Amino acid sequence: MKFFVRSTLILISVLLLGGCAREIPKAPQADPSTYKPMESLPLLCDYVYLIDPDTGQTLIDHGSEEMMYPASLTKVMTSIIAIEEIPDPANITIEFTQEMLDGLIAASANRAGFLPGDKPTALDHIYGDLLPSGADCSRALAFYIAGSEEAFVERMNRKAEELGMNNTRFMNTSGLHDDEHYTTCRDMMTLYLYCMQNKTFMDILKTQVHVSVPVDHFPNGLGMTNFVLMYINQENPQYENYIIPGFVAGKSGYTTEGQYTLVSNADINGMNLVMVNAHGYVEPHYPASIEDAATVYNWYNDHFARIAAVGEGEVFGTVRVRNSFGKDASVCAAKGVTADLPKDENLHIYINYPEVMEAPLKKGDKIGTVSVYSYDQLYETVDLVISQDKPVSLIGKFQTALYDYSGGRLWMGVLLVVLIAASLVCFGILIVLIQRENKAKSRKA
DSSP, X not given: OHHHHHHHHHHHHHHHHTTOSOXXXXXXXXXXXXXXXXXXXXXXXXXXEEEETTTTEEXXXXXXXXXXXXXXXXXXXXXXXXXXXXXXGGGOXXXXXXXXXXXXXXXXXXXXXXXXXXXXXXXXXXXXXHSSOOHHHHHHHHHHHHSSHHHHHXXXXXXXXXXTOTTOBOSSSSOOOOTTOBBOHHHHHHHHHHHHTOHHHHHHHTOSEEEOOOBTTBTTOOEEEOTTGGGBSOSSOSSOOBOOTTEEEEEEEEETTTEEEEEEEEEETTEEEEEEEEEEOSSTTOOHHHHHHHHHHHHHHHHXXXXXXXXXXXXXXXXXXXXXXXXXXXXXXXXXXXXXXESSTTEEEEEEOOSEEESOBOTTOEEEEEEEEETTEEEEEEEEEESSOBOXXXXXXXXXXHHHHTTTOHHHHHHHHHHHHHHHHHHHHHHHHHHHHHHHHHHXX
């Protein structure tokens, strides 16, 4: 009798501790079709291409493959070739000649300002090429490296082909307009990402002011101002001033046909943002492309950050496994998701997995998905997996049968077991009492 009572109590305990409880339904989720779209930014440029090369995200793509005229963005290619092909530019002198100057004044080309007879260093010419966007320095570098502008342009086009800039063609070293001198924002992004790996290039592009070595016409050196940084984060601005937290560097350009263009990058909230924007115009001498950079970078500074939206192994709930003994199994992410995502309610994590599954299941089996949305755009979907083995077992089958019989109500199932056990105990006690009474009668007889 004692054994029977103990066995009944053990069975009840197993049912209670084994997790036969009714599952808690997942919290209701908004349907992804109801997610709010990202607002359109008020931009001046017709073409805008914004990416984060660290995550591989394309954040804005407005006409990235449309043909556009690069204007002085051309000098990004001119300067990187010079940096790569002149081994010690600070100790190499390139004399500026009349041939290098011919035609630039008539074309109203930007010039750093060197005059025939000046002998600055190759490094000075590279600074002049990038900071004040000097076509005179572009020419000087071309003549020194290749002997002529035409020969240097051939190198530029070979380099573009090597980098996979398949929709680009250069006709000169500076970006002066030519109908056959064209590129795309996507191709310029390819070039700029390549240049960003070169420390010398980036150090030059981040320089506010550079003064050349003393030369004949500038005995104290020729001063050169960065035509991009002069508009950004200035304490005592002389022109339009844009506050852009995290702005790193950029190269701008302008021609009447190409309008304002810019390649730039900024480190914002842990994001490595790189942008090419082109064909923007408001009025003469107004830095439309730089204003767009301020609009874009500041908007992303206010609304986005590099966020670990899903952690590898992060638990997103539990699943009840029929016919297997034990508590509900945890449901976790198979891998993590870190990306440039909204910092507010526009980051959505949509979870999809069943509340009940059938044994057997093995640890790591896919049972659902978790999707990460930025506004109404799906960024990535990763698998949800079960956290432990859930084999079929006899007690698990009994649990499931009891669960089904009781309609998923644990207290009813346990109460049923208790009532059955109590009935059996009472029946056993009755049998024992009858047996004792019979034995007593037998002794009297």
